Amino acid sequence: MQQLRKLLASLTVRQQITIAVAALAVVAGLFALARWNRERNFRPLFTSLSAEDAGAVVQKLRETGVDYRLDEAGGTVRVPADKVAELRLQMATAGLPKTGRIGFELFDKTNFGVTDFAEQVNYRRALEGELERSVMALSEVEAARVHVSLPKDSVFLESRQEAKASVMVRLRPHMHLPASSVAGICHLVASAVDRLSPEAVSVLDMDGNLLARPRKTSLEDGGEAPEASLDYRQKIERDLVLKINSALEPLLGAEKFRAGASVECDFTRGEQSEEIYDPARSVMLTSQKTEDISGFTQTAGVPGTASNLPRPAARGSGPGGGVSRRTENVSYQSSKTVRHVRMPQGTVKRMSLAVLVDNDLRWEGAGAKAKRVLIPPSPEKLKVVRDLVAAATGFSAERGDQLIVESLPFESTLRIEPPPPAGAPKPASPSPWPAPLDKYLNGMNPALVIGVAIGILLMLIGLPLLLLLSRRKRSKAELTGPAALPSSAPGNAVAAAGASMEEQLASHAAAQEKLEAEALSALRLPPPQTKKGEILAKHLRESAKKDPAMMAQLVRTWLHEEAR
Numbered sequence: 074m075q076q077l078r079k080l081l082a083s084l085t086v087r088q089q090i091t092i093a094v095a096a097l098a099v100v101a102g103l104f105a106l107a108r109w110n111r112e113r114n115f116r117p118l119f120t121s122l123s124a125e126d127a128g129a130v131v132q133k134l135r136e137t138g139v140d141y142r143l144d145e146a147g148g149t150v151r152v153p154a155d156k157v158a159e160l161r162l163q164m165a166t167a168g169l170p171k172t173g174r175i176g177f178e179l180f181d182k183t184n185f186g187v188t189d190f191a192e193q194v195n196y197r198r199a200l201e202g203e204l205e206r207s208v209m210a211l212s213e214v215e216a217a218r219v220h221v222s223l224p225k226d227s228v229f230l231e232s233r234q235e236a237k238a239s240v241m242v243r244l245r246p247h248m249h250l251p252a253s254s255v256a257g258i259c260h261l262v263a264s265a266v267d268r269l270s271p272e273a274v275s276v277l278d279m280d281g282n283l284l285a286r287p288r289k290t291s292l293e294d295g296g297e298a299p300e301a302s303l304d305y306r307q308k309i310e311r312d313l314v315l316k317i318n319s320a321l322e323p324l325l326g327a328e329k330f331r332a333g334a335s336v337e338c339d340f341t342r343g344e345q346s347e348e349i350y351d352p353a354r355s356v357m358l359t360s361q362k363t364e365d366i367s368g369f370t371q372t373a374g375v376p377g378t379a380s381n382l383p384r385p386a387a388r389g390s391g392p393g394g395g396v397s398r399r400t401e402n403v404s405y406q407s408s409k410t411v412r413h414v415r416m417p418q419g420t421v422k423r424m425s426l427a428v429l430v431d432n433d434l435r436w437e438g439a440g441a442k443a444k445r446v447l448i449p450p451s452p453e454k455l456k457v458v459r460d461l462v463a464a465a466t467g468f469s470a471e472r473g474d475q476l477i478v479e480s481l482p483f484e485s486t487l488r489i490e491p492p493p494p495a496g497a498p499k500p501a502s503p504s505p506w507p508a509p510l511d512k513y514l515n516g517m518n519p520a521l522v523i524g525v526a527i528g529i530l531l532m533l534i535g536l537p538l539l540l541l542l543s544r545r546k547r548s549k550a551e552l553t554g555p556a557a558l559p560s561s562a563p564g565n566a567v568a569a570a571g572a573s574m575e576e577q578l579a580s581h582a583a584a585q586e587k588l589e590a591e592a593l594s595a596l597r598l599p600p601p602q603t604k605k606g607e608i609l610a611k612h613l614r615e616s617a618k619k620d621p622a623m624m625a626q627l628v629r630t631w632l633h634e635e636a637r
Contacts, residue, residue, distance in 0.1 A: 127148060179195055205219050207265075333426070347412040361400075429481060
C-alpha cells in the first residue's frame with residue numbers, strides 16, 4: 074500500500090485522473106460484458122403478441138417464477154434458452170397465446186342461465202375466433218380480424234337477409250397476398266358460415282386496399298358489379314381486336330390498318346322453362362278393356378221340408394237367359410317437349426366492329442415537281458377484308474352486329490417525303506469537321522480523331538519538358554567535379570566568401586530565372602536545328618567558366634536542399 078501511495082503521489086494530477094477514468098472504463102466494460110453475456114442467453118418465447126396475449130403470458134411466467142424480458146413494443150417475450158421448449162409446452166397446455174380472440178373453447182364450460190341471445194352472440198364470437206386462427210395459418214398473414222353477419226330468416230321473402238362477412242388481414246413485412254390466396258380466404262369463410270357465398274366476403278388489408286370486394290348477386294341489385302362487367306367487356310374487346318390484327322397483318326401489313334371493337338353484353342341472370350305441344354304427333358297413353366258376362370237358370374221342384382233337408386232330391390232345370398257387356402277405354406295425348414334453360418351471364422348482345430385501311434402512295438414526277446398520288450384499295454380487296462373480319466370475330470347480322478370497313482390515308486402516309494431524282498446524289502450527312510479539314514477527316518470517327526489529337530499534343534508538350542529535366546540533372550552531375558576544386562583551395566574559398574550570402578542568393582536566383590526564361594523562350598520558338606538540352610548545357614558551361622565560385626556555391630545549395 075505504501076508503494077502504491079508513493080506511486081500515486083509521484084504522479085501528476087492529470088495522470089491520476091487518466092488512471093481513474095481508465096479504471097472506471099474497465100469496470101464499466103466488464104459490467105456491460107457480463108450483462109450482455111447474461112442477456113444473450115435469453116431467447117424469444119413468442120413474438121408479435123397482442124396486448125391481451127402478452128399480458129396472459131407474462132402473468133403465467135410470474136406464477137411459475139421464470140425470469141423473462143419484454144421488448145419496448147411489448148409484443149415479444151424472451152426467456153432463458155434452456156427453458157424455451159418447456160415453457161412453450163406449458164403455455165400450449167394453458168391455451169396461450171389465444172391470438173386475441175376466443176374460439177369454440179368458449180363453450181367448454183356449461184352455463185345454464187345463459188339466454189338465447191347471449192348464446193347466439195357467443196356462437197358468433199367463437200366462429201369469428203376460429204376463422205381468424207385459420208386465416209392466420211397462411212404464411213403471408215401476420216394477424217387477421219373476421220366479422221360475420223349471420224343470415225336472418227323470415228316468412229316473407231323480401232325480409233330475408235343472406236349472410237355476409239368481412240376479413241381484415243395484416244401482412245408480414247415485404248410480403249404480398251396473391252389473388253389465389255384471397256380467393257382461398259373467401260371460400261374458406263364461406264364454407265364455414267351457413268348460407269354465405271364467396272362473393273359476399275370482403276377482404277381488406279391494413280393499408281386500406283380492398284383485395285376482394287363483394288359482388289351483387291340478386292337481380293334487384295343490378296346483377297354483377299359495374300367494375301367486373303366493365304373488365305369483362307374490355308377483355309372481350311381486346312380479344313376481338315387481337316383476332317382482327319392476326320387476320321389482316323399478313324394481307325395489309327402491320328402499319329397499314331387500324332381496328333376497333335365495341336361489345337354490348339347481357340349481364341342478366343335467370344332461368345327459362347318451355348313446354349311445346351305438337352298436335353301432329355300423338356301417342357296412346359293408356360288402354361283399358363272390360364268384359365262383363367252374367368246369366369241365370371229356372372229351378373223346379375216341390376217346395377217344403379224335403380227341399381231343405383241334407384242331400385235333397387235332385388231338382389230339375391228349366392230353360393233360362395244371360396247378359397254379356399264389353400268395354401274398352403283408350404287415352405291419346407299430343408307430343409309435349411319440356412325444356413328448362415338457364416340463361417348464361419355475360420353473353421354478347423351486340424357487337425360493333427370498325428376497320429380503317431390505309432391508302433397506297435405513288436409519286437408522279439421527280440424532284441420539286443413530284444406529285445403525291447393516293448391509291449385507295451380496290452372494292453375487291455375491301456370485300457376480302459370484310460369477309461376475313463366477319464369470319465374471325467363471329468359476325469352475325471341477325472344478332473344486330475355492325476361491321477364498317479373504310480379506306481382513308483393515314484397521317485404517316487401523308488408525311489412521307491418525295492424520293493430524290495434518279496441522277497441526283499444522295500444528300501450527305503452534315504460533317505462535324507470544319508471546311509478545310511473535311512476533305513481529310515471525312516468519314517472518320519470524331520471521338521477517335523479528338524483522342525489522337527490530344528495524345529499528340531501531350532507528347533509535344535511533355536517530351537521537351539522531359540528533355541529539359543534530364544539535361545538539368547546531367548549538368549548538375551558534370552558540375553560536381555569542378556566544384557570540388559574551389560572547396561579544397563583555401564584561397565579560392567576565401568575569395569568566393571568575400572561576397573555576402575545575400576548577393577550569392579540574389580545572383581543564384583537571377584541566374585536561375587534567366588535559365589528558365591531562356592528555356593521557355595526556346596519552347597515557344599520554332600524548333601531549331603540543335604537540341605535544347607545542348608544549348609542549355611552550353612550556357613551552363615559558359616557560366617561555370619566565368620564564375621566558378623558562384624557555381625560551386627549553387628551546387629552546394631542544391632546538395633543541401635536534397636539532403637533535407
